[in-house]
Amino acid sequence: MKLIAWNCRGLGNALAVHGLLNIQKEEDPDILFLSETKMEENKVKGFRWKLGMTNCFTKDCNGRSGGLALFWKNGVDLFVRAVSRLYIDADVMENDGFIWRFMGFYGEPSSDKKDVSWHALRVLNVARWRPWICMGDFNEILLSCEKDGGVPRPQVCMDKFKEALDDCGLHDLGFEGDVFTWQNNSHTSEHYIRERLDRAVADGEWRERFPGYRVINGDQRHSDHRHVIVNTEDLYGGENTRPGATFHFEAGWVEEEQCGVIIENAWKLATQVRGEKVENAVKGVASDLWDWSKNILGDLERRIKFARKKLELRRRMPISAHIVGREQILKYKLERLE
Structure with missing residues (x-):
C-alpha cells in the first residue's frame, strides 16, 4: 500500500x-x-x-x-x-x-x-x-x-x-x-x-x-x-507499468487547452465529413487523443521532467547567491512549461 x-x-x-x-x-x-x-x-x-x-x-x-x-x-x-x-x-x-x-x-x-x-x-x-x-x-x-x-x-x-x-x-x-x-x-x-x-x-x-x-x-x-x-512494501523492485494498451481518458488532459479542440475536430471529421456511426466516431476521437498525448504531451512531459531534474539538483547544492538565482530561473521556466 x-x-x-x-x-x-x-x-x-x-x-x-x-x-x-x-x-x-x-x-x-x-x-x-x-x-x-x-x-x-x-x-x-x-x-x-x-x-x-x-x-x-x-x-x-x-x-x-x-x-x-x-x-x-x-x-x-x-x-x-x-x-x-x-x-x-x-x-x-x-x-x-x-x-x-x-x-x-x-x-x-x-x-x-x-x-x-x-x-x-x-x-x-x-x-x-x-x-x-x-x-x-x-x-x-x-x-x-x-x-x-x-x-x-x-x-x-x-x-x-x-x-x-x-x-x-x-x-x-x-x-x-x-x-x-x-x-x-x-x-x-x-x-x-x-x-x-x-x-x-x-x-x-x-x-x-x-x-x-x-x-x-x-x-x-x-x-x-x-x-x-x-x-508499506518494497514496490520499487520493478517498473510500475500499466497493464495492456487499452485507451483510457486521463483526468489531467482536461487541464490542457488543446484537449477540447482535438475532441471537437475529431468528432466533426468522423460524423459530418465521413458520416460514421457514433461507435466509430468515438474510436476516432480516442485515436486522435492518444496520438496527441503520445507525440505532443509526451514531448512536453519529457521537457518538464528534465527541468524538474535540473531544479532538484540546484536545490541540493550548498546555498549561494548563484545557486539561488539559478533556482529562481529554473522555477520560472518550469511554471511556464506546466
Missing part, C-alpha cells in the same frame, strides 16, 4: 491543482493526506472525482489558513476515528483482518503554540491499541542538521519534539531523497532557509508488520513543501 502526506499550501489556484493531479497520476497512492488545503469542505470534496479517490474526509479551514483532507481508494477499508484541526486519525484493515492506525498530522506553525501539537500526540497515544504510523508536516525539526540557513533552531524546541515522540513510542522512519522537505523560496542566499519539517514516524509494531517499508521525500510541486511517500 502507498501512503502520501503533503502540505499543499492551498488548493485555490490552477498550479496547486496541477501539482496535486501530477502527484496522483505519478504515484497513484492508496491513501492521500493533505494539510493546509485553505478551502471549505464542499470544495475539497470535489477533488474526489479528479483524483479518482472517491472516499474523502475533511476538516474545514479556519479563514484562509489550515484545512485537512484525507482521500482513499475504493477497496481500502478505512474508518476515520477522530479529527481536529491538527490531525485526521483512522484505522485501516488489511485483507487478512489485521488493523493498523494511520494518522495524518499537521503541527502548530507558531513557535509559542508547538506544545499544543505535542500534547495532542500524547493524548492520542493514551487511546492507542493498534500499530501506529503518523505522517505529515510536524512544523519542527529533530536535529540541527535538518536545517540550513537562518537562525539555528533552539535545542529546547527540538528536545520537546523528540520527547513527545519518545513518550508515544514513535520513531522516525528515515527517508530517501533530499533531507530538506521545506524551503522559504527566498530570492537571496542571505535569507534562504530550508528544513526537514515533513516526515513519517511509526511505532515498533507497525514496523514489524511492514519490515520492507520505504519512505521517499518527493519532488516539490507548487507548494514549498515536498510530499512524503510511504510504501
Whole structure:
C-alpha cells in the first residue's frame, strides 16, 4: 500500500491543482493526506472525482489558513476515528483482518503554540491499541542538521519534539531523497532557509508488520513543501507499468487547452465529413487523443521532467547567491512549461 502526506499550501489556484493531479497520476497512492488545503469542505470534496479517490474526509479551514483532507481508494477499508484541526486519525484493515492506525498530522506553525501539537500526540497515544504510523508536516525539526540557513533552531524546541515522540513510542522512519522537505523560496542566499519539517514516524509494531517499508521525500510541486511517500512494501523492485494498451481518458488532459479542440475536430471529421456511426466516431476521437498525448504531451512531459531534474539538483547544492538565482530561473521556466 502507498501512503502520501503533503502540505499543499492551498488548493485555490490552477498550479496547486496541477501539482496535486501530477502527484496522483505519478504515484497513484492508496491513501492521500493533505494539510493546509485553505478551502471549505464542499470544495475539497470535489477533488474526489479528479483524483479518482472517491472516499474523502475533511476538516474545514479556519479563514484562509489550515484545512485537512484525507482521500482513499475504493477497496481500502478505512474508518476515520477522530479529527481536529491538527490531525485526521483512522484505522485501516488489511485483507487478512489485521488493523493498523494511520494518522495524518499537521503541527502548530507558531513557535509559542508547538506544545499544543505535542500534547495532542500524547493524548492520542493514551487511546492507542493498534500499530501506529503518523505522517505529515510536524512544523519542527529533530536535529540541527535538518536545517540550513537562518537562525539555528533552539535545542529546547527540538528536545520537546523528540520527547513527545519518545513518550508515544514513535520513531522516525528515515527517508530517501533530499533531507530538506521545506524551503522559504527566498530570492537571496542571505535569507534562504530550508528544513526537514515533513516526515513519517511509526511505532515498533507497525514496523514489524511492514519490515520492507520505504519512505521517499518527493519532488516539490507548487507548494514549498515536498510530499512524503510511504510504501508499506518494497514496490520499487520493478517498473510500475500499466497493464495492456487499452485507451483510457486521463483526468489531467482536461487541464490542457488543446484537449477540447482535438475532441471537437475529431468528432466533426468522423460524423459530418465521413458520416460514421457514433461507435466509430468515438474510436476516432480516442485515436486522435492518444496520438496527441503520445507525440505532443509526451514531448512536453519529457521537457518538464528534465527541468524538474535540473531544479532538484540546484536545490541540493550548498546555498549561494548563484545557486539561488539559478533556482529562481529554473522555477520560472518550469511554471511556464506546466
